[in-house]
Amino acid sequence: MSDAAAPVPPSRRKLLIYAPLAAATAAGVGFWYMLRGLQDGSFNPRGVPSALVGRPPPDFTLPGIESTGLPALASADLRGLNRPVVVNFWASWCVPCIIEHPQLMALHRQGVPVFGVNYKDRPGDAQAFLTRHGNPFQRLGADEPGRVSIDWGVYGVPETYVLDRQGIVRYRWAGPITPEIMRSDVEPLLRSLGAG
Secondary structure, three states: OOOOOOOOOHHHHHHHHHHHHHHHHHHHHHHHHHHHHHHHOOOOOOOOOOOOOOOOOOOOEEOOOHHHOOOOEEHHHHOOOOOOEEEEEEOOOOHHHHHHHHHHHHHHHOOOOEEEEEEOOOHHHHHHHHHHHOOOOOEEEEEOOOHHHHHHOOOOOOEEEEEOOOOOEEEEEEOOOOHHHHHHHHHHHHHHOOOO
16 A cells, blocks of 8 residues: 555646635625725625515514613504604614714604614613613613514614614614714605605
């Protein structure tokens, strides 16, 4: 029995040489398209698609946070309102949630129903956050285990959804709603859906 390795056939040798080159070329082309999209605005690095857009949200029932005095939140609360609504996933420990909070307060002042899902948070901390920054929510559900957030496809907080009059998800934004996003996306969409 010989310890010498069997020779590699020439066709397999070429494959071993060219496969990494092909992978590097494909990655380079993809990166070039991404950079080009960033330049012309067609690529949105936050634009992770949501399977919910164009569909109703999944069925859920969340308990309320007793100290807030707000009603609990369930999927049934998002239907039959005959007006668009905003659903915001947030937490007191989330620094970007502080950045977006003034925009949620503005929506509340404009009469847009804003429903909150408090994500993996302690009730006392959530209450302290709302006491300190204001309460934009009509209803607030506590998703301590995070199961409902997973069902919605939430990647992290904050994350915001706009539902139309029939309760169909029309928009999703991952990250804080900044004043720029409010002006460019959220307010025009709410107007087109008949808010206000």
